[in-house]
Amino acid sequence: MKNNIENKIEEVVKKISSKYPKIIIGYNFDEGCYFIWHNNKHLEYEDKEFRRYTGKLLFDYFFEHDIFNVCISYDLDESLKEYKSNDVLDYGISISFKDNGISEIPLEINQPDIRESILFNNNIQLDNFRIPAMAIINTKHNEFDQTFFEVA
Amino acid sequence: MEILDIKAQNNLKIAKLAVDAKYFDVAVSRYYYYILLKIMIVLNERGINLDSKKDSTHNFTISEFLRLCKEDGIYNDDNNGRSLVKLWKLKNKRVSSEYSRTEIILSEDQFRTKFLYDYREVVAVLNKLSFLGEYNEK
Numbered sequence: 001m002k003n004n005i006e007n008k009i010e011e012v013v014k015k016i017s018s019k020y021p022k023i024i025i026g027y028n029f030d031e032g033c034y035f036i037w038h039n040n041k042h043l044e045y046e047d048k049e050f051r052r053y054t055g056k057l058l059f060d061y062f063f064e065h066d067i068f069n070v071c072i073s074y075d076l077d078e079s080l081k082e083y084k085s086n087d088v089l090d091y092g093i094s095i096s097f098k099d100n101g102i103s104e105i106p107l108e109i110n111q112p113d114i115r116e117s118i119l120f121n122n123n124i125q126l127d128n129f130r131i132p133a134m135a136i137i138n139t140k141h142n143e144f145d146q147t148f149f150e151v152a
Numbered sequence: 153m154e155i156l157d158i159k160a161q162n163n164l165k166i167a168k169l170a171v172d173a174k175y176f177d178v179a180v181s182r183y184y185y186y187i188l189l190k191i192m193i194v195l196n197e198r199g200i201n202l203d204s205k206k207d208s209t210h211n212f213t214i215s216e217f218l219r220l221c222k223e224d225g226i227y228n229d230d231n232n233g234r235s236l237v238k239l240w241k242l243k244n245k246r247v248s249s250e251y252s253r254t255e256i257i258l259s260e261d262q263f264r265t266k267f268l269y270d271y272r273e274v275v276a277v278l279n280k281l282s283f284l285g286e287y288n289e290k
């Protein structure tokens with residue numbers, strides 16, 4: 001059964017998802033804190049409106065009620081667990097998965113943090129396949145690619 | 153300078169050396185302890201006794217500090233609270249940097265994404281509140 005904080009967190013997650021429908025977002029509890037994680041680095045570190053909106057949600061739902069162990073942040077590792085075939089990663093990069101026995105990450109995955117997260121978090125599962133054996137990423141250029149990733 | 157402050161400064165120095173040497177997991181740990189020790193100094197100055205909380209120093213310290221920040225009206229700016237609660241994330245990254253058997257940070261890109269951006273956010277607020285004293289990352 002969910003506790004009061006988890007019910008509040010689910011409301012917050014729903015509000016954020018509704019305002020930012022492309023975001024992949026979820027939460028977990030670890031070592032004393034609830035982490036609301038999402039997949040959008042640009043929103044987290046660059047978008048003042050997103051930060052203001054989510055900061056106010058944190059205040060209204062939690063700080064105002066003396067709950068201080070809830071945090072919102074970008075977390076690629078948690079987000080990767082939620083990706084399904086053909087989902088769109090940050091900023092228009094789509095990912096598809098094949099159980100084709102590939103044992104290396106294809107060179108198409110050239111975004112350093114995504115590539116390394118896949119390589120060094122081999123306990124993550126997607127579509128029942130181990131990540132190091134399955135990923136092909138297709139890049140779609142847009143304005144954010146140039147800013148945040150080195151896209152070949 | 154009090155002893156905790158000397159320890160904090162020593163951790164900061166080692167953190168910078170670790171980044172230079174590309175020992176990023178060590179840097180995560182030392183940067184985290186730098187902030188934690190600074191916060192402990194603030195709490196001590198405000199009369200909050202941490203000595204009896206040895207088994208749960210980290211969680212207690214962070215919780216008490218965040219509670220104190222509310223008392224001081226620091227969350228009236230939404231961004232301050234949003235950034236400060238990332239202390240929890242820094243703590244968790246410290247744990248995985250020290251003990252994880254599946255995760256290691258091997259590049260500056262990973263270091264930035266997994267730790268440094270959030271660390272800088274926290275530090276920016278702490279600097280604004282003058283909690284860190286004269287802090288310069290580099």
